[in-house]
Amino acid sequence: MSGVRQRGGPLAGVRVLALCKVWAGPYAAKLLAALGAEVIKVESMSALDEMRAYGGVDIEHAPYFISQNTEVLSARVNLKSDEGIAQLKEMIAHSDIVLDNLRPGALDKLGLTFEAMQAIKPDIIQVSIKMYGTEGPLGYQTGYAPSFAAIGGLTYLTGHEGRAPRGMNIRYGDTTAGAAAAFGAIAALHHRERTGEGQLVDLSAVEAISSLVGDRLFEYALTGEVPQHQGNFHAELSPHGAYPCADNGWISIACDGDEEWRKLASELGEVELGQDPRFASHAARIENRAALDEAVGKLTASCNSAELATKLRAAGLTAYASASSLDLAVDELFWAKEAYRMVENGNGDVRPVVGPSWSISPDGAEVSRGAPTLGEHDDYVYGEVLGLDEKEIARLKESGAIS
């Protein structure tokens, strides 16, 4: 028997069927796997996850795909064949959660509405990730991470003062939506454990983004004034910003109160600046913050960002260099904390991946296997989970239902 190993973790014993593509859905699936759930990714040669094609020489070595599908199992199901659909229904009958981020209506077209899934498994939990949710006046619309960020209010509120809003980096958005979906799935597990009842968790990716700017939306609800993007402004901390350093580096510095500000001025070698009446109080520093930022930036400009940050922290201040991809890659703390870890992929390669943000003890889930090859777990899923014999599995492969 091929079997799959027991990895432990708080979600051990929970089975997730993932009909997910690109980023938000697979990210949610990966997080649930990192908490110990058994995640079966339903795939097919006839409807590949686009990530298996991006930037790779072949579907088993596609860099995006193998960067994210850690500890996920892969079973082939051809959803274009009736027999494939029948097998998918069998899998639903053996699952706790069905997670999907397919286009609005795609599952319905396969006859897999939530009600149909409930008929197959009465306590099933369906978690659906759509840009605007599963229904409603704008429910038909689709988009990608930067679309979520724009609709959800993040883009309007992010940018340099005096320039047009630009939003967070274009990659921001999918993963937060996926994380919100994973959290919704776990809440639904609690409800099922307590009452025996399953449910539909209908996630709106744009609302997940709005939750990241909820304080600004709430501000609007209270004041009626539309909040605007403000660069690195912080109403309670000053100075507060990213300041230029040598070799195009940057350092982030935040001071809380007059004492920290005076200490910063002194550490930067300009004790007198700490006494400058324009910057004597927090209110004055906010009032004169353009001048303040310029004065601080002049003093940081010749320093190495990492060295200056270390020096300022040693003095009790809060300062960190702005990290480039190179800085991130070489930070030993991230390896020590297993934020980065080596995993073995289904294709046999050993590869570094970004792990979860948590460590859990005792009994955190083991995370050591990387992304699966297409259909790597066909025999496990059809044989052990569904209980089909070898002959029947061979027949399904022959007929194209498993392909």
Next chain:
Amino acid sequence: MTALSGLTIIETAERVCGEWTARLLADFGAEVIKIERPGGSPTRRYGPHVAGPDGKDGSVFAYCNTNKKSLVFDLDSEDGRAMLAKLLEKADALVDDHDEDWCAAHGLDAESVRAAYPGLVHCQITPFGQGAPKDRRKAWPINVANAGGWAWHTPSESAAGDVPIYGPGRFLQDFDSGLDAAMATAACLYDQRRTGTGRSIDISEVQVQLSRADIVIGRVLAGDDEPNTGRRRYDMGGPGDVFATKDGFVHLYMTTSRHWNGLREIMGMPEWAEEFPEDWLEFHCTPDRVAVFRDHFRAWVAGEERNDVSLRAQKLGVPLVPVNDAADLSANEQYRHRGFYQQIDGTDYPGVPYRMTASPAQIVSAAPALDADREEVLS
């Protein structure tokens, strides 16, 4: 009754990341007892101070502490710690976001808590996680954004001289960290329900930032993309960007010939577009071509209205969308349809992004006044 009803969570957090974690759990009906220091949580300072019955409470505190109870203790005193111990004996989880030294000094380090309350789920949120070097134990959200790589790469297409931006406001990183913390805590509480097992959870705020960029950093670590000091390492290289319209902004994202053909149709099949190969987005997306496209598109879309042009685009499957502000979202028909905003005392609270058919999240009570629930909790 909703998903986490019946669970009791003690919150000793004093930063927004920990408060947000407990709020996400309180949304689902967990009883969250917030321990505040004499004088109140430090997060009560965050303005504008326009919330609450007198319109003088901090809006951030009001937003992050709905559905919670407040109890004042001084954890620096023996009495305060004894009261906390009493609460923890009956609690299911503890959410904290203090640094390690504070935790050790207050008997709230992971080991001591595990020894005293073996069945408890204990979630600790810190900038770089437990065991980080002493000088990496305090960070504000702007530091988390910069140490975690997103600021360096924000906005997209930044030049070397552009100031890295940390986000849309003061708490983006706190909210993202809180989401992971609530997820891990809820997962451990689920197993606690099944097996009685308690666990310690160590959340690193900077690791949340890394995790959110997994496909970018993973490729850099593996050498598919060279790690470098460029500001554009997270970018995608396509024509997607924010563009000004007559009445605001839209965001265009475009990667396929289907998108391109749809866009050409909306623009009325302009002549300049004929010079682009139909599959240019898939196979010939050069910086020059992107620049030429943007010049033409910018000139055209400047004469359009953002909602109207977005609607026309969506009907043809083109991901062109309005850049919404807070007023737009408040009026958005889909948000209203889904009930994203929930009202307490006539005020709209941004709610949760998941609608659940059986156990919906509900905001039922405004943030507590200081020490409001002393009698009820201690009786």
